[in-house]
Amino acid sequence: MSAARFRTRPSFVTSLLAPLALIAIAVLVGVNGTPSFQGTVTLALCNLIVVLGLQVFIGNSGVYSFGQLGFATIGAYVAALLTLPAAFVLLQTPGLPDFIAEAQLGPLSSTLIAAAISGLVAIVVGLPLMRTSTLAIPISTFAFLIVVYNVVANWDRVTGGSSGLVSIPTTTGVETAGLWAGAAVVLALAFKWSPSGYRLQATREDEVAARSIGIGVTKERLIAFGISGTLCGVGGALMAHQSGVLNPTTFYFGATVTTVTMLVVGGARGVLGAVVGALAISVVNELLRGLEDGADLFGAISIGEAPGLATIGLGLILLGTMVAMPNGLSGGREAGELPWVRRLGPMRPPPLPKSGDAASRAPSGRVREGGLDAAGISLAFSGLRVLEQVDLALGPGEALGLIGPNGAGKTTLVNILSGFQKPDSGAVRLDGVDVTGRSPSRLAHDGLGRTFQAALPFPDLTVLESVAVGAMGMGIGRRRAVRDAAAVLGRLGLLEQAELPAGTLPPGGQRLLGIARALAIGPRYLLLDEPAAGLNEGECEELVAILRKVLADFGCGILLIEHDMGTVMDLCPKIQVLDDGATLRIGTPEEIQADPAVVESYLGSSFLGVADA
Amino acid sequence: MTELGQNLIDALALGSLYALIAVGIALVYTVMGMMNFAHGEFITLSAYALYVLAGLPFAAAVALALLAGSAIALATERVAFRPVRNADISAQLVTSLAVATILQNVVVVAVDARAQSVQAPAAFSESTSIGGLAVPNLEFVTLGLTVTVLAALGWLLYRTRTGLAMRAAAENFEMARLLGVQADRVIAVAFAISGALAAAVAVLIVMQTGQVSPTMGLTPVLVGFVAVVIGGFGRMFGAVIGGLLLGALSSLLGAYLPDGLVPFRDAIVFTFPVLILIFRPRGLLGGATGEARV
Numbered sequence A: 001m002s003a004a005r006f007r008t009r010p011s012f013v014t015s016l017l018a019p020l021a022l023i024a025i026a027v028l029v030g031v032n033g034t035p036s037f038q039g040t041v042t043l044a045l046c047n048l049i050v051v052l053g054l055q056v057f058i059g060n061s062g063v064y065s066f067g068q069l070g071f072a073t074i075g076a077y078v079a080a081l082l083t084l085p086a087a088f089v090l091l092q093t094p095g096l097p098d099f100i101a102e103a104q105l106g107p108l109s110s111t112l113i114a115a116a117i118s119g120l121v122a123i124v125v126g127l128p129l130m131r132t133s134t135l136a137i138p139i140s141t142f143a144f145l146i147v148v149y150n151v152v153a154n155w156d157r158v159t160g161g162s163s164g165l166v167s168i169p170t171t172t173g174v175e176t177a178g179l180w181a182g183a184a185v186v187l188a189l190a191f192k193w194s195p196s197g198y199r200l201q202a203t204r205e206d207e208v209a210a211r212s213i214g215i216g217v218t219k220e221r222l223i224a225f226g227i228s229g230t231l232c233g234v235g236g237a238l239m240a241h242q243s244g245v246l247n248p249t250t251f252y253f254g255a256t257v258t259t260v261t262m263l264v265v266g267g268a269r270g271v272l273g274a275v276v277g278a279l280a281i282s283v284v285n286e287l288l289r290g291l292e293d294g295a296d297l298f299g300a301i302s303i304g305e306a307p308g309l310a311t312i313g314l315g316l317i318l319l320g321t322m323v324a325m326p327n328g329l330s331g332g333r334e335a336g337e338l339p340w341v342r343r344l345g346p347m348r349p350p351p352l353p354k355s356g357d358a359a360s361r362a363p364s365g366r367v368r369e370g371g372l373d374a375a376g377i378s379l380a381f382s383g384l385r386v387l388e389q390v391d392l393a394l395g396p397g398e399a400l401g402l403i404g405p406n407g408a409g410k411t412t413l414v415n416i417l418s419g420f421q422k423p424d425s426g427a428v429r430l431d432g433v434d435v436t437g438r439s440p441s442r443l444a445h446d447g448l449g450r451t452f453q454a455a456l457p458f459p460d461l462t463v464l465e466s467v468a469v470g471a472m473g474m475g476i477g478r479r480r481a482v483r484d485a486a487a488v489l490g491r492l493g494l495l496e497q498a499e500l501p502a503g504t505l506p507p508g509g510q511r512l513l514g515i516a517r518a519l520a521i522g523p524r525y526l527l528l529d530e531p532a533a534g535l536n537e538g539e540c541e542e543l544v545a546i547l548r549k550v551l552a553d554f555g556c557g558i559l560l561i562e563h564d565m566g567t568v569m570d571l572c573p574k575i576q577v578l579d580d581g582a583t584l585r586i587g588t589p590e591e592i593q594a595d596p597a598v599v600e601s602y603l604g605s606s607f608l609g610v611a612d613a
Numbered sequence B: 001m002t003e004l005g006q007n008l009i010d011a012l013a014l015g016s017l018y019a020l021i022a023v024g025i026a027l028v029y030t031v032m033g034m035m036n037f038a039h040g041e042f043i044t045l046s047a048y049a050l051y052v053l054a055g056l057p058f059a060a061a062v063a064l065a066l067l068a069g070s071a072i073a074l075a076t077e078r079v080a081f082r083p084v085r086n087a088d089i090s091a092q093l094v095t096s097l098a099v100a101t102i103l104q105n106v107v108v109v110a111v112d113a114r115a116q117s118v119q120a121p122a123a124f125s126e127s128t129s130i131g132g133l134a135v136p137n138l139e140f141v142t143l144g145l146t147v148t149v150l151a152a153l154g155w156l157l158y159r160t161r162t163g164l165a166m167r168a169a170a171e172n173f174e175m176a177r178l179l180g181v182q183a184d185r186v187i188a189v190a191f192a193i194s195g196a197l198a199a200a201v202a203v204l205i206v207m208q209t210g211q212v213s214p215t216m217g218l219t220p221v222l223v224g225f226v227a228v229v230i231g232g233f234g235r236m237f238g239a240v241i242g243g244l245l246l247g248a249l250s251s252l253l254g255a256y257l258p259d260g261l262v263p264f265r266d267a268i269v270f271t272f273p274v275l276i277l278i279f280r281p282r283g284l285l286g287g288a289t290g291e292a293r294v
Helices: A012-031 A033-059 A066-085 A087-094 A098-102 A109-131 A136-154 A175-193 A195-205 A207-212 A215-244 A252-264 A272-292 A309-324 A357-361 A410-417 A440-446 A463-473 A479-489 A508-517 A537-554 A563-572 A589-594 A594-610 B001-034 B039-052 B059-082 B091-109 B137-159 B161-169 B175-179 B184-209 B218-231 B236-256 B259-279
Strands: A372-381 A384-394 A399-404 A426-431 A449-450 A523-529 A558-560 A574-579 A580-589 B127-130 B131-136
Touching: A012 A033, A012 A272, A012 B001, A033 A066, A033 A175, A033 A195, A033 A215, A033 A252, A033 A272, A066 A109, A066 A136, A066 A215, A066 A252, A066 A372, A098 A449, A098 B236, A109 A136, A109 A215, A109 A372, A109 A580, A109 B175, A109 B259, A136 A384, A136 B218, A136 B259, A175 A195, A175 A215, A175 A272, A195 A215, A195 A463, A195 A479, A195 B218, A207 A215, A207 A440, A207 B131, A252 A272, A252 A309, A252 B091, A272 A309, A309 B059, A372 A410, A372 A440, A384 A399, A384 A410, A384 A558, A399 A563, A410 A449, A410 A523, A410 B236, A426 A537, A440 A449, A440 A589, A449 A508, A449 A580, A463 A479, A479 A508, A479 A537, A508 A523, A508 A537, A508 B184, A537 A558, A537 A589, A558 A563, A574 A589, A574 A594, A580 A589, A580 A594, A589 A594, B001 B039, B001 B131, B001 B137, B001 B161, B001 B184, B001 B218, B001 B236, B039 B091, B039 B184, B039 B218, B059 B091, B127 B137, B131 B137, B131 B218, B137 B161, B137 B236, B161 B184, B175 B184, B218 B236
Parallel strands: A399 A558, A399 A574, A449 A523, A523 A558
Antiparallel strands: A372 A384, A372 A426, A574 A580, B127 B131
């Protein structure tokens, strides 16, 4: 346990200061330029805010939205209409209600109102959209973009229609945009490092595993979608006050491609990536536009005016990034996580966990009544019987082995117990409460943990984060979740690896991590689906020792599905045998070994021979 | 009564055009798991092929446009999509967005950003009267083409070895590969057909509007995407249903919306799928939840 360091916020200060420094540099370069150059820099910073808005949702959820520029449109129009002088309003948008037409707010209040309205619309739009799948979200958000465009372009009396709005007060300067961009960086990082941000990142890494530790995918996506919409609204509002003109195509398909390119090229998973990408692409864009207008290249080759060239360049950059460098320039990391930064010096010494912390997370007292009970569970897949009238009873603090040949229905039964599958008939009761049909994340909150046959790690989160996010899913604060996670890792002997990305652990380590992750939600019942699969003999013995410790320390009941007879018989005083979707026998290891029916169906004659010998 | 009949035929014609777009997108999606943004640009470039070849006899121009559609689809598959074949769906989607952006602006650079007009054969703009209804010939062509294409596609998928390989790849790509299905070939065939379908759509759109423009693919690709989503991902039949629904809705809204609301037709059409997704997050033919299977 020598130098195990704990930072769920990897070198926090560096990660925060680096993007802020980049923005500061942009502002300093901008304020000293010509007015037109100042405008360019201001525009780049406004774009940066929109890209940060994209990052909050896309980067943390791994799900693309092509509709966020719709929120920029809403923010821009709201801010513009609130600040236009009344005389201009009457001219351009006669249908506007009087109280808005007469309102002539300042830049700050109009931007704040624009942000609030964009965020509100994002929540309302997100409510149905976030329920759909990872692939339906990009498409339905794209549809939202078109809906916004269509409404804004045709609602002449309120928005000025396709000719748009002019004479909007131009109040956004380089410094204003820089301040807002800095605030947006802080907000985006604060979200990424919040319990909600971690929960969302866990759904990005593995949706199924995230649900098993109590994370509601729809809810976490919706929160980020709302914050993202708010930031995009700010970006749109500032941009309207930068250029002074606005029309429906300002934030349409072209702007969507540009901002998505900025995010992807920089590295979508990180706030640093959003900043780097937005600034880098803004520079490239300026250069390409220079070419487009017919600049002299190196004073020798004269290129004629060619609209579209800049966009082709942008497309090629996006394509090249996707093919050659899908994690972008920053690799999706924050500044403090970059390898060359980490080599610069040691990190802050970590707070080492105090022993006994895990016990505080263990369920209070040992509930001796109740239990996890399944009664009369039946399930068929298109006529094919998988489970038929299966009962199962797991008492508190008890270890029950579930064995049976391949295809006996063991995993299906665990899926039903943990809410991943609904039975055709039968009921599941958790400490006396009927929980049949509850969602996996709800059941996790009710005290049910599980692991999977595949390890399903969160590859890009560290080992510590992977475990802590489970406690965060239970609504425990970040600090305490990290402390508890460290304690669980200590019990399972994973503390040394706490800071490694979960994806880099060897298979045995990933299995243990899966158990640690499930334990971190403080389950009263833990369902383990073949935890020893793929482990060698030594690792198996180690696993049994650890599971014993889990039984003793955490006090939860364990249902153990396992093929390795030694492991099951070592650990479980009671074993249930499933065969062809029905219970064949329940008994002690000795009774199971002695039962001819069990031996014939599952253990096989060779096992009998060994047992006799 | 005649008006109703007229409107219904219009609805069916637009619906089948949308179904053709959706099937082209769904074909690539089922085989490769990628929603292809560039399908819109397959349509655009095929339409420009028609524009460039306007001097040739119409049938020859159409045949060459179909070839062009296939060729472009195959080329993008080879250059851009093969390298990201094993990337996740989001990465593939963004890659196709990049390809779409490039192709669209190649047209801007090579021709012009403004729309160009294309002369359609006179026969297309005439109508045939049936039982008091004046049905535009183009609608007959659209309906006939859709039925033919769907039948041919059904034959290909269910009656040929290539189709069997494609369906196997759609079910389980890795397994199909292990069993000897040639991934490169199956995907190439899917792209070639998808490109030809896009070209067929392009011909119909150009005959309808009489013009081509660099952004003409945007609305069709969105329509196709939404149709595939409503229909339930990865189901050809679902894509057809989704396309028919969306086209019929759009056409009927155009006919029956009060005048003041007609400009907002697109907004209403594209809000409609959201209503479906609220109740069926995985689409009409998909499961009841939006959550991934264990």
